[in-house]
Amino acid sequence: MKLTLKEIAKVVHAKNDWSVLTDREIPKIEFDSRLIEPGDLFLPLKGVRDGHDFIPTAFENGAFATFSEKKVEQTHLLVDDCLKAFQELAKYYLEKTNVEVIAVTGSNGKTTTKDMIAAVLSEKYSTYKTQGNHNNEIGLPYTVLHMPDNTQKLVLEMGMDHPGDIDFLSNLAQPDLAIITLIGEAHLEFMGNRRNIAKGKMGIQAGLGVENELIAPADPIINEFIYNQQKITRFGADEDIFVTNLVEHRNYLSFNTNFLNVTITIPVPGKYNATNAMLAAYVGFKMGLSEKEIKQGLEHVELTRNRTEWKKAANGADILADVYNANPTAMRLILETFQAIEKNEGGRKLVVLADMLELGNQSAELHAKMIESLNFEILDKVYLYGPMMKSLYQVANGNPNVSYFTDLENLSATIKKDLQPNDQILFKGSNGMKLFNVIEDLEKNIS
Numbered sequence: 330m331k332l333t334l335k336e337i338a339k340v341v342h343a344k345n346d347w348s349v350l351t352d353r354e355i356p357k358i359e360f361d362s363r364l365i366e367p368g369d370l371f372l373p374l375k376g377v378r379d380g381h382d383f384i385p386t387a388f389e390n391g392a393f394a395t396f397s398e399k400k401v402e403q404t405h406l407l408v409d410d411c412l413k414a415f416q417e418l419a420k421y422y423l424e425k426t427n428v429e430v431i432a433v434t435g436s437n438g439k440t441t442t443k444d445m446i447a448a449v450l451s452e453k454y455s456t457y458k459t460q461g462n463h464n465n466e467i468g469l470p471y472t473v474l475h476m477p478d479n480t481q482k483l484v485l486e487m488g489m490d491h492p493g494d495i496d497f498l499s500n501l502a503q504p505d506l507a508i509i510t511l512i513g514e515a516h517l518e519f520m521g522n523r524r525n526i527a528k529g530k531m532g533i534q535a536g537l538g539v540e541n542e543l544i545a546p547a548d549p550i551i552n553e554f555i556y557n558q559q560k561i562t563r564f565g566a567d568e569d570i571f572v573t574n575l576v577e578h579r580n581y582l583s584f585n586t587n588f589l590n591v592t593i594t595i596p597v598p599g600k601y602n603a604t605n606a607m608l609a610a611y612v613g614f615k616m617g618l619s620e621k622e623i624k625q626g627l628e629h630v631e632l633t634r635n636r637t638e639w640k641k642a643a644n645g646a647d648i649l650a651d652v653y654n655a656n657p658t659a660m661r662l663i664l665e666t667f668q669a670i671e672k673n674e675g676g677r678k679l680v681v682l683a684d685m686l687e688l689g690n691q692s693a694e695l696h697a698k699m700i701e702s703l704n705f706e707i708l709d710k711v712y713l714y715g716p717m718m719k720s721l722y723q724v725a726n727g728n729p730n731v732s733y734f735t736d737l738e739n740l741s742a743t744i745k746k747d748l749q750p751n752d753q754i755l756f757k758g759s760n761g762m763k764l765f766n767v768i769e770d771l772e773k774n775i776s
């Protein structure tokens with residue numbers, strides 16, 4: 330990141346006297362104190378705990394300064410709202426670096442499409458993209474402020490939990506090109522219905538200049554929400570841009586499009602991926618890449634592993650596996666999301682929580698604190714796994730729907746026995762707890 334502490338203080342209107350601050354460049358900004366390295370700036374956010382509690386830890390890890398909403402003894406930038414300051418700084422940084430921004434949203438496929446667009450543009454430009462699930466009001470500014478110096482193209486994924494989320498992210502990012510992949514295929518969560526999802530996604534017009542372009546599905550559900558005079562390119566059969574000659578092979582696809590003269594091959598199966606790849610090819614085409622560069626970019630795409638997505642158990646039950654960010658806040662957020670989704674007809678809601686690793690001397694307290702995020706009016710069963718989750722089990726006060734496991738085999742066998750076809754089950758915990766082994770087992774065979 331090419332910003333000095335004094336410049337940052339000025340941009341965020343720090344309330345303390347920043348004229349004494351140095352012109353020293355800040356390597357990066359982190360909100361997880363465990364990621365702080367010497368010279369960094371710490372950003373205390375209100376997660377399950379108030380990030381201000383971790384300012385000492387950040388300085389033990391080498392932080393040079395910290396944002397803060399209250400006076401502290403350490404070198405700090407005093408602001409009213411740390412998150413707002415962070416977002417304001419990201420918006421400033423985008424303007425300062427003048428990087429070209431491509432924004433991608435959609436109910437599913439947005440992560441794959443983001444990965445494919447980045448793969449194509451990387452053939453010609455220095456390109457950076459959203460990492461993991463950093464697609465919300467914290468993750469997007471984090472992505473902006475973590476892009477390498479001299480990045481030319483920035484591919485930003487925009488996630489939506491609530492109405493207005495996308496408008497906010499679009500106003501922050503001011504995209505030069507925007508893509509909406511699909512509308513309302515996933516669970517409706519906090520949005521209510523497909524029309525609201527369409528309206529929410531169309532919020533991507535908020536920061537899109539009228540001289541820029543929106544690429545959107547032919548689905549008429551979005552038509553009533555077009556309010557910007559920008560150019561709109563619709564995709565789908567016989568629309569402005571579309572796939573032709575799609576051939577599905579066991580683990581790759583080949584297809585043509587109506588705007589290129591080459592056959593594209595992508596190293597992934599699934600018809601929907603042809604559409605995602607076609608969108609990426611079109612972005613490359615609009616940004617002046619040759620057909621050869623587009624073809625090569627898509628042939629070498631690296632897809633983000635294990636996206637937070639819905640899977641199916643062999644018996645038909647719905648599995649939500651969230652393998653990202655095993656920290657207390659992420660666990661709370663995914664529990665809120667999971668509990669907000671309606672149960673399947675005649676089905677139950679089950680949750681599997683495994684240890685969050687590397688939480689140091691606060692670990693037992695932070696695991697126990699998850700009790701505040703469990704709504705036993707909604708959840709039918711809670712399975713806890715790992716030595717730290719014992720702290721949560723102990724505060725569950727013998728609730729008959731809460732069980733505790735110390736070994737993976739026993740956990741897996743119990744879930745296989747309990748899980749019913751109409752159930753929904755959430756898995757959340759650090760990768761090191763190997764819950765993906767249980768998930769793979771459920772996907773393969775339930776008996």
Ligand SMILES: N#Cc1c(NC(=O)c2cc(S(=O)(=O)N3CCOCC3)c(Cl)cc2Cl)sc2c1CCN(Cc1ccc(O)cc1)C2
Nearest residue numbers: 361374376377378386462463468654656658659688689691
């Ligand atoms: N609450 C809390 C904590 C963290 N929360 C987060 O990193 C965090 C993650 C998320 S997130 O949901 O993971 N995420 C961020 C990126 O975009 C996608 C969504 C969010 Cl939205 C907000 C926060 Cl504040 S990280 C962290 C804690 C509390 C403990 N910390 C380590 C620690 C342990 C012991 C100590 O003595 C000192 C520090 C690490």
